[in-house]
Amino acid sequence: MAHFVDRRLNPKDKSLGNRRRFLKRVRSQVKKAVDEAVRRRGIADVDRGESVSVPTDGVTEPSFRQAQEGGRRERVFTGNKTFQAGDRVKKPLGGGAGGGGRRGSPDGEGEDDFLFVLSREEFLDLFFDDLELPDLVKRSLKEITRTHPRRAGYSTTGSPANINVSRTMQNAVGRRIGLKRPKDDEARELLRRIFLLELISSPTKEQRAELSALRAERDEIMRRRKVIAYIDPLDVRYSHFEQQPEPNAAAVMFCLMDVSASMGEREKDLAKRFFVLLHLFLSRRYEKTDIVFIRHTHDASEVDEETFFYSPQTGGTVVSSALVKMKEIIDERYPPSEWNIYAAQASDGENFGGDSPKCATILSQELMKICQYFAYIEIVDEEEARLINSEASGMELWQAYRQVSEIWPNFARKRVAKASDIYPVFRELFARSHAGAGEKHG
Amino acid sequence: MVKGAAQSKSAPVFEQVDWDFDALRRTYDAIEQVARQDLGLDIYSNQIEIISSEQMLDAYSSIGMPLMYRHWSFGKHFLHHERLYRKGARGLAYEIVINSDPCISYCLEENTMPLQALVMAHAAFGHNHFFKSNHLFKQWTDAEGILDYLDYARRYIARCEEQHGMDEVEKVLDAAHALMPSGVFQHRRPRQPSLREAEEQREKRRAAAEENVYYLWNTIPNSPGEERERDAAMLERKREMRLPEENLLYFLEHYSPILKSWQREILRIVRNVGQYFYPQKQTKVMNEGCACFVHYHILNALHADGRLTDGAMLEILHNHTNVLTQPDFDDPRFGGINPYALGFAMMQDIRRVCDEPSEEDREWFPDIAGKGDWRNVLKHAWANYRDESFIQQFLSPTVMRRFRMFALSDNADDPYYTVTGIHDARGYRHLRDTLAGNHDISTLEPDIQIVDADLLGDRCLHLRAERRDGVPLASASREATLKHVERLWGYKVELQEVEPAR
Structure with missing residues (x-):
């Protein structure tokens, strides 16, 4: 039996810590790239992420491994067309050892610089770096727009804290009237009459008939009251708020x-x-x-x-x-x-x-x-x-x-x-x- | 092609394109039925987790493990994958599966329902069976303990970062990662990794070992008699080291004169993680082949039975074919032999040899040809071989012809490559030997051993790399790695590359 787990709602950015560690390591190179970008970009344009490439030497992960060239090797390839055993094939210039196709270096990266994209946040951090801004200012510069929640009518969904009681009750009353839900008073009156009739020790024929009619009516009323809820989920309304940006000129x-x-x-x-x-x-x-x-x-x-x-x-x-x-x-x-x-x-x-x-x-x-x-x-x-x-x-x-x-x-x-x-x-x-x-x- | 074809058709388990948990469960049950009753697979219980693409990238960057300690290199891999993915240069894997008990498979939320069916059959049954039955995994890994162990590792390293600073921990991890491939006992059975309950024991052992090391290294001789005594103790110590030693991380963890106990424990953690992945490196072809064979068989059986719609099957086959493409050597997409394609082709061929052998097959595989019992032949193979021996044993002329294989030798001082064999009667055996050799981990990774530690002199540590077929070590990487070894050993380290004694 399998166990299914929905992980999509788990916190994201699990690797954020790793990313920070990496950026710290390449800080000086990244800083250079950011300065370069500030110089290159338009003033109004500084404010976004940047693709940065850093030379690989700072971030290689060395290990003892075999060189790509030298020595004797033998490999099997697929897709032979015309070769016969004993054929000799001229090596391509540059001496690639593979004899065809591309060969990546062992960790899947080429010799090129390592390229990645900085987020807007990271970019601005580095831009602010030698401007020596107070932290409060940095934070307020990075925040994009300020918004303010404004009332914007009602909605059928929302969080319980925002439930709008008067609108909900209004709807409930309307629905109860529309569907003719028996009122509390009616039910109480009926029960009282039944009670009075039941008190009579020797009821007449009419009284007996009336009692059974009333009982039937009571059952019907009770059923309707049960079926037509006092407050139905349909009635519930929530106050709706919209995030409105602060008025800006x-x-x-x-x-x-x-x-x-x-x-x-x-x-x-x-x-x-x-x-x-x-x-x-x-x-x-x-x-x-x-x-x-x-x-x-x-x-x-x-x-x-x-x-x-x-x-x-x-x-x-x-x-x-x-x-x-x-x-x-x-x-x-x-x-x-x-x-x-x-x-x-x-x-x-x-x-x-x-x-x-x-x-x-x-x-x-x-x-x-x-x-x-x-x-x-x-x-x-x-x-x-x-x-x-x-x-x-x-x-x-x-x-x-x-x-x-x-x-x-x-x-x-x-x-x-x-x-x-x-x-x-x-x-x-x-x-x-x-x-x-x-x-x-x- | 499937037994069930003649039976009455059943209703499809799903018809929609988008998946939901109900459809997943129904499909899983259908797949499980075929897997257990038809193929007779033996699997760990499954845990199937649906994750978003962001989380898939996270999983990529921490070598596919759900829990991992923090290190900048994982961040680097994340950025690398992320960029390729965002550019559209590379899609994400449909799944990642973890050799643990319960066996965890991650399925991408963007997969369509037919793809989820493919992924479940592939990972939750194919890989799962392989993990549970293959002897390498049984011997080298500890499926019940791995998640606990990683959790422990993560907490331990986070604590070290707090106590000793991120930079210090990073230095040790950098060095340990560089030696990770050389941190495996390749030939003896390793001790089982300790689990959570052994934590205190570990603490005790570490304290004792440390005392031992410091006692010996810190003894200062006062008189000739004491000096002799010290020398004797050192020699005794060296005997204890049992040189030569192939597992560099193990050696440094136990005998380095300068490491603190927490640094030793970090080496141990990295070593255990490396050890855990050691079988995967040796069974790429078999592992993927097994998973592909299983998903192909199961999904075809479901389709024949009417439980998969034609549309779903078409989508599945489309993806199946994409993954199993083997480009020719002169194709720009060629990147070596595709382990999925080779493994799947060989396993399909084993089935063919069992059911409908040709004369050639009877000659090559007298044990299994025409015996009809392909299920058990395959299960036996999955359990008892690794890539190299599997190819050596089961690569058939049919498969070699289908792939139009040829072998090319490359001698550094020869301006020409030589074709040493092609897919013909004279070449089959040579091709098979060569391809098996190409998948032998001992030819892929350098053979490096610690041969001597000069305890009485300058404490220089001597390593020896035995060149196979004259192939040297990559020099830039070699120097950088040596620096890491020196950092861990604390004194000079020398590496000598030698031709093997013949």
Whole structure:
């Protein structure tokens, strides 16, 4: 006799522990692949799994085994067509030992790199790795949408805790009336009359007839009461809840970057991480997130992402041109009443002489009023970062922005020399988001 | 082709495509009836578990066992299989069956009802009978104890991870896994693996062994007399080691000077798991052949009896044929001889020889030709042979012709392969010998022994690999594995590859 077991509902991911152990082992290689992917991908695209390949040497499982080549071997094959005993066949170039067909290596894997897919979760973990985000922030970035249960009518199925008593009783009453279930009072009245008739010691003929009629009626009533339940499973209703996403409005994110020659590979890479992080934050908060890329030298233009990061341009540096451009685009396409506007600006701090006060003016008088948040990072060398660590020192632009940040709490600025410096720029933004203040819900 | 064909037809046990538990039970009972009454199979009681594809991938990655300790290599295999599966490059097995009592078969929930019937006949009866009756399994494995033992192993290793850290445990497991193939007693009967009730005994034994080892290794000589005494003790110790020793894991577990007791126990666990799989390696052709023969016979019998619909039978045959395809050597799909195809063909042929032998068969198989008693001939074969001896004994010219077999020799210093024999009268015996040799585990795995341990000198451990037919060890893997041996032994380890003394 066989015993059948349904295991499908057993907890899944039994091998999760093994998977974690494996990822730990190949961590450095995987990390490299993730960094590579961040560089390659679009900003809005970072947020998903990644296929990663790691060189096999870290993960081989060695054992004493026989080499694929060398020595004398003899094997039996199938499907002979023209061979006769004693025939000699030229070995294929490269000296495969098998003489035909494919031969896998003993553990079923080729020489190629070991390829596998990281989940979104694992990918983000590694992405966050050197940004040094606080755990709370990591968690809130990874969570995709927040939902809230809302009442949405009744349903015929549900958990006992959600049973809706009044609706259930309403149905039961209706059904009992419809099916003419004898009422309690009727039954009690009948029983009383039977009881009274039974009390009579010498009943007349009519009384006897009445008694048996009443008894028959009682039996019928009892039967009906039994057949037509007081509450039938059909009557039961449950309160139904739907998981509704929190009301989210649209957001637009402006990426402003100085692309003059002084911005090299390293600077752009840091800038990209900065943009990615802000975008991750926005895409979690808002259902729809647009990104606008504005690059500038002495002149600003709106470009696509590819051009933004990779296309070289030469020229001077006039930061205010980007701000003017941003204002233009907002006026044209993103009315502040409908959009939450965020901006992230990255630069190496160079600016055309005399332009910086102009920037400060544009920000203070126009942009900061309509922006949810404006973050500025100045990318500096690590050594430089050690030299100019005082607030007072720094370039003209830094100085000008200092005034802005003093007036506007939603303006953040930071000097950044390495990836872990990026997060503090957003610290307030994330802190604020937990308080849930200052949001416009369109 | 089946006895029951003439009898009155019965109603089909199922007609639907999707399975449900009722249909499974009815089908199981029908299959069991044929298995017991017609074939007379002897089986462990069955436990059939329905699992999802995700769980099937889980099972794949922990070498098919329902319980397994944790190790990164299983995670690696999981990722590997998962990727192939998600890409659609590879389907999942329809079932996995475990040599345990009760015999557990995992059936994939995505299987259709006809496939579930195929899988039950194949795994729950074919493999099950083979596990229970084959002498290798009887001798090397312990079907009642394996699940308990794995449970113990899992808990023990989890506890070690807690106490000594994941990294430390991983190092020992890595090393032990590398030596797993060299951790089997190939020629003597192993001691039966201890079960749960023997746990305390195990603890005691370990403590005693440890004391022993430390006592000997830590003795520091003070006077010449003591030194002589120590030398004598060391020699005594070496005698105890009973070198040469082929079971590297066993040796290291017992005599390594540096391992802690928990590390020894981990080696023991890995060794026992390796031992458990040792018979499976030697009986691929027979095991699969037996299962295929059984499912083919049973399902045909049910079909002939009207208990399987034509549609179901067609689907079953379609899958049966897919699994039993043997591509030709020049086909891109060729990956060696398909053990399913070879095993099934040979067993069908044994039946033919018993029932309708040709002259050639009478000459080749005088003992069984025309005797008609194929059930017992097969059962005897299933019980008493392994791949190599089975092929040596039963591979018939008919099968060799059907597969159009030929043997090819490959000498490293010759730019040509030589065809040493084909499926003709001159070649049959040579083909049979060669194919049997190809399935002999001793030609597939290197022969490595511990020959000396220099206890009085630098404590160097000497291994010797005897090359068969001049085939060397794969060098990169050899060096990596040697490092693992050194980690377990604690001192230098040397491996010498030698040509066998003739």
